[in-house]
Amino acid sequence: MSKRMVQFSIYRYDPDKDDAPYMQDISVEIEATDRKLLDALTKLKAKDDTISYRRSCREGVCGSDAMNINGKNGLACLTDIDSLKQPIVLRPLPGLPVIRDLIVDMTQFFKQYHSIKPYLINNDPPPERERLQSPEDREELNGLYECILCACCSTSCPSFWWNPDKFVGPAGLLAAYRFIADTRDQATNERLDNLEDPYRLFRCHTIMNCVDVCPKGLNPTKAIGKIKDMMVSRAV
Amino acid sequence: MINRIVVGAHYGLKDWIIQRATAVIMAVYSVLIAAVLLVVRPSTFEAWQGVFASGVIKFLTFLFFVSLFYHAWIGVRDIWMDYVKPTGLRLSLHVLTAAALVGYTAWAAAILWRL
Numbered sequence: 001m002s003k004r005m006v007q008f009s010i011y012r013y014d015p016d017k018d019d020a021p022y023m024q025d026i027s028v029e030i031e032a033t034d035r036k037l038l039d040a041l042t043k044l045k046a047k048d049d050t051i052s053y054r055r056s057c058r059e060g061v062c063g064s065d066a067m068n069i070n071g072k073n074g075l076a077c078l079t080d081i082d083s084l085k086q087p088i089v090l091r092p093l094p095g096l097p098v099i100r101d102l103i104v105d106m107t108q109f110f111k112q113y114h115s116i117k118p119y120l121i122n123n124d125p126p127p128e129r130e131r132l133q134s135p136e137d138r139e140e141l142n143g144l145y146e147c148i149l150c151a152c153c154s155t156s157c158p159s160f161w162w163n164p165d166k167f168v169g170p171a172g173l174l175a176a177y178r179f180i181a182d183t184r185d186q187a188t189n190e191r192l193d194n195l196e197d198p199y200r201l202f203r204c205h206t207i208m209n210c211v212d213v214c215p216k217g218l219n220p221t222k223a224i225g226k227i228k229d230m231m232v233s234r235a236v
Numbered sequence: 237m238i239n240r241i242v243v244g245a246h247y248g249l250k251d252w253i254i255q256r257a258t259a260v261i262m263a264v265y266s267v268l269i270a271a272v273l274l275v276v277r278p279s280t281f282e283a284w285q286g287v288f289a290s291g292v293i294k295f296l297t298f299l300f301f302v303s304l305f306y307h308a309w310i311g312v313r314d315i316w317m318d319y320v321k322p323t324g325l326r327l328s329l330h331v332l333t334a335a336a337l338v339g340y341t342a343w344a345a346a347i348l349w350r351l
Contacts, residue, residue, distance in 0.1 A: 162318045167242045193246065198317065202248035231249045 005029055006040050007087035010051065012036070014100050025087065037084065038065055053102040063150030067102050068094055073152035073213040080152040086104060095164060108164045109151045109171070116168060116176040116194065118222060121187035122125040137183040144178035144223060146216050147171060153210035153220055159203040166199035170210035170220035173201065177223035180230065192231055255310045258303035265300040269293075294348050301344040305337040 005027050012227040013021035028044045038058055045051055054064040058077045065076040068091040070084055092176075096104035122131065154160045154169035168176065176195060179185050201224070210220040272293070278284045287293060312333050320326045 053279075065256055166243045194244070195249070196249055197245050198248040198251070199243050199245075202252050228249075228252065232253065235249055235253075 002032055003029055006081060007194065008040075008044065009089045010101070011091040011098075012051075012101055013098055014050070023089075027183065028088075032079070035080060035082075036077055037069065037079040037081055037088070040081055040088075041065075041076055044160045044224060050103075052100045061148060063141060063148035064156075066150040066152045066215075068093060073156045075150060075152070077216040078215050093151055095155045095161040097152070104151075104155075106151060109154055109169070110149075112154070112164070112172040113149065113175060115200075116172050116179075116191070117187070118175045118179065120179065120185050121190075121201060122184055123186060131184045133183055140181045142195045143218055144181065147174055147178075147218060148216060150215060152213045152215055153218075156209040158209070158211045159205060160208060161230075163199055163203055167203035168195070168200050170204075170224070173204070173227065174218060174220040174223045177227050180227060188230075189234075192227070192234060198230060245281060251310050253304065255307055258307040261303040262307065265296055265303075268296065269300075271280055288348065298345060302341060305341050305344075309337050 006029075007027045008025070010024050010026060011021060012018070012024045018166065026048065028040060029046055030040050030043055034040055034043065036058075038055060039053075041053060041055075045053075053067065055077070056062040056064040058065075060075055060078045063075070064168050066073060067076060069076070069079055070089050073093060084146070090102060092098050092102045092104045096106065096108065101103050149171060151171060153174075154164075154171045157167075157170055159167050160169040173195075176191060180188055180191050185191075204221070206221055207220050207224075211218075211222075214220070272287060276283065276287055278287055288297065313330060316326050316329045316333070320329060
């Protein structure tokens, strides 16, 4: 494939200059080697350096370039340009305050993440080498620890849009289950207590937008279901 | 009162289980009553009365209504929690909803045992 044009419609907002956000139509020529949306955005940035977005690793590990692509949240670096209908409509992640263009303020998202204490709690003195797990116990952490906190899931969740200050959100709950499921963690009860709340956990109505958009193919809804199962087996 | 966001009411599991249990009760009742009506095929008021004169049907129907109202309580309360932010107004709506549903329960009982 040779050089080709890509049409964009991009959400633009610079609070220092603009009274209100607007959509900008812009196109850019890309090379045959440009395959991912982020490649085209890099070309676009070279053409108009006022266009702002976050990026870092360009390979789906850092989670910086999450954005709303043609109405669906995803990572620009993992999205094939050819899979997208043009003009490609780019908007910032929904439900979070916009700082500028495609850059959102993630404070609320990380506040929820921190609220579930995303670290191992174990008060025993650390052994000489490492805390061991059986392969079966370790297996349970697969599909949980891979989360890169890109916020695609939480910002596609209507429950999170409505109550971002009170509902932990799919990303936070996936991380919560990652530590609840960890046999080396000793704070299971406290963690379940922390989530037993009509807002923090039970705002999840199994809409499953989170599963639909996760660029890493993870399943927060399943993890949330397992937290609920554990609460049930603790209570009955 | 200082404006801090507080969460951690430490309830929710019971409501979540009850919402599912009541849904199952309503689904089973719907199938049962449909089957009974298909078999009996009541065409007159007296025939309808006859179906609901049975103690078992009365009990199951009342159980259905209690399930419906409890299910509705959780659903409507969730709507108030999502859309109504001022605590005083929300509490008032919770009380009104609960009062209405308790009233409906008594009303359902009155209708069933009057038949």
